Amino acid sequence: MSKASRNPHTASGIEYHWGVRKLLLKLCLNAIAALPLALVQAIGAFLGMLAYVGSKQYRSLFRPQYEAVVQARKLPLKLWEAIRASGMLFSDSLWIWRNPKKALKLVEVQNWDVVEAAIGEGHGLVMLTPHLGGFEIIPRVLAQHFPATILYRPSRQEWLNEVVEEGRAYPNMHFVPTNLNGVRQMTRALTRGEAIGILPDQVPSGGEGVWVPFFGRPAYTTPLPARLANRNNTPVVMFTAKRKGLGQGWLMQATRLTPLSEDANTAAAELNIAIENSVLVAPEQFIWSYNRYKHPAGAELPPSN
Template sequence: MSHWALHFILKSVASLPLGLAQILGGFGGIVAFTFFPHFRSLFQENYHHAMQLHGKKTHSLKAAAASGMLFIDSLWIWHNPQKALERADVQDWSPVDQAVQEGKGLVMLTPHLGGFEIIPRILATHFPATILYRPARQEWLNNLIEEQRAYPNMHFVPTNLQGVRKMVKALQEGEAIGILPDQVPSGGDGVWVKFFNRYAYTTPLPARLANRNQTPVILFSAIRKSLGQGWTIKAHRLASFSDDAHHAATQMNQAIEAVILEAPEQFIWSYNRYKHPEGAELPPQE
């Protein structure tokens, strides 16, 4: 299939009503789980380990469908930002208001859970937000993502030194920055700490940026409601991070785990969270 054809299909799906798009996404997740052994193996290993660790039952097909819905939710939110905002049920915005009033900016953490792409758009309706992202390896896909993600008051910066400098500047100006805290950083940029009791290479960047000026850190979640109904948005203010990079990364991972366990099937279990990035030191022995 050509890039243009895939581009057309993705945009066509994003143009559907949300409920129908989510049904298609769920079907795609089940197809991937059924017919792609690598997807199924990685998904099962991550999902079953985390659920068994916390004594929860596993619902593999339900979780696989939710993974497909997560991808479709992102596409739909990019393509229909105003409709998506209307379907965002914000439970309590006061932690964000209180943090912003402190005048030190805001560090926004959004794990790959449910409709996480709606969160920066909610923030952007209140104040500017600078979002750190890793460009896709395929140029056509990166162009599609950048085109669809574009939104007023949102500024995307790449995961490099220049991007980090722009985030520091945004915080100095009292603005918000956004980081995907469950994404594996490049070799040399992370630390090995536990995530669901397995060593995962984890970014210490949120703690470093927050500790520069005691900037408030908010962990957001966007849990999918029933088909076509949107997402429930929650904001959890985190306690101050330790100055020790390993301890701070552990604090962050524990907070992310707690949010995931509110709707575990909606997390992106097919992502290789425990991989060893090139250039990183070996993880500690289990």
């Protein structure tokens, strides 16, 4: 038993301080979100540079992952643009959470006929949204037209989880955790002909993925989108929300994928190719600070070269 649990005064003091911190954090986030989008993005860009300069761990993830893709695909190196955009990725999300109506007015939607045709088939829709640009606007656009059940991974930090869940709450959008119950709820949503949303570039828990290439390196990848889509011939659509100029909003595009394989490894490889194509829409706006190649606990070792 910890000292805090033995001493009720200490425990209540800790809870009080956490409560104050959460309140201050929410006040700061609300204050930032009340600013114009251009200023919020400028603040995000500054924080992105600060994180890069101030954190060796951040740099050790960001730069090698970004540079490897740029070199392999013979793209122009725009390191500092990517660093600034990494901060905007989070500031965009914050602003969209707090200003959904304003955000919806700033999104230009292309290829919407692809979405309408897919949902019109009556088998639901598997919506894939990589961490790129203003990705948080995508489910809100869809929620204007039909219900969407979104799979998410709760944060280990309770205060952060509260902030994210509060920010993501939106009419016609239902968030479910990455567990068996969440998958069941998504299956039921598809049965009702509704949309489900998955972040396909997120590393799944050990035992829930397979090792397949992502930009030439083995990456533990979820075969869940294929498994859900193949149950009832559900269309799979990949979405991107490329950030326009400072304060100008986002360009949302939809691409319908060819049916994914029944084989888990082949389907995951097909999925990663689709994610790569989405990243190449705006390579500087992808979340390069995320360790896409980590080995989750409980997962088998990646194949040796």
